[in-house]
Amino acid sequence: MIQTHVFTAGDTPLVVSAPHVGTYVPAAILGRLTPEAAELADTDWHIERLYDFARGLGASVIAATQSRLVIDLNRDPSGQPLYPGASNTELCPLGTFADGPVYRHGGAPDGAEIAARVETCWRPYHAALAAELARARARFGVAVLWDAHSIVSRAPRFFAGTLPDFNLGTADGASCDPALAARVHAILAAAPGFSAVHNGRFKGGYITRHYGQPADGVHALQLEMAQSAYMVEGPPFAWDPERAARVRPVLEACLGACLDWARARQ
Helix, strand or coil, X not given: CCCCEEEECCCCCEEEEECCCCCECCHHHHCCECHHHHCCCCCCCCHHHHCCCHHHHCCEEEEXXXXXXXXXXXCCCCCCCCCCCCCCCCXXXXXXXXXXXXXXXCCCCXXXXXXXXXXXXXXXXXXXXXHHHHHHHHHHCCEEEEEEEEECCCCCCCCCCCCCCEEEECHHHCCCCHHHHHHHHHHHHHCCCCCEEECCCXXXXXXXXXXXXXXXXXXXXXXXXXXXXXXXXXXXXXXXHHHHHHHHHHHHHHHHHHHHHHHCCC
C-alpha cells in the first residue's frame, strides 16, 4: 500500500491541507524525469514546517507525501484546467514552472497510467480530506478548510513580475463566507513588511473550489505564499529562519481568526 499522505486528527472545526509538500517519487517515475524536474523545484517547500503550530491550535492536518509531479492533488481528476485561457499545469504535470519538460523523450504517462495514479494517490488523499471535513461539520456544525501553498516569487509562465507575498484565494468569494475572507485578508494586508492580495492571480485550486460550500457549512480558503517570504528560492531550497520567524505570527493570526469565526457559529 502506497502512503499518499500523513494525517493528524484535531479537535476543532479547522482542517489544514498541504497537498504539494510531498517529495516522494516512485523509482519507476523518477527514472523518466528530466534532470531539471528531478530537482523537484516545484514543491511547496517547508510548508509543513511553517505551519507546524497548527496542531497546537487543535487543527486537523493532512499533508501529501507524494510529489506533485506524480499527481497534482489540487487539480480536477477529469483534467479540466483551473484557469481556462491561462497557462495551467496538468493533473500529471508535463511541464515545470520554469516551462521545461518534466519527462525525458517518450517518458510521459499515458491515459492508463494517469488513471492508475488517480486511484492510488489522488483518491486516498481526497477521501481522507472529505471524511475529516464531514466529521468536523457533523461535530461542530461548521468546518473551515485552510489550503496551504507556496510558489516561487517570479514565474513568468504563470504571472508577470513579482508575486505578492500573500495571495488569498476564495474562488472569487464562492468558497467561504465573505466576512471570514475579509477578516483573514485584513490580517494579511496589515502584516508589516509584506504585500497581500485577495483573489488575484491565484483564486484557489480544485480543493478550495470543490470543498468550499458555505451553504453546507464548509468554508475553504487557499493561501498561496511567495517562497521569498520565508526561504531561499532555488537549490537547495533552504529554510530561512529569520524570514520564517516574521511569517509565522501572521499565519498563526490567520488560523486563529478562522477558529474564532467558526467557534462563534457553533
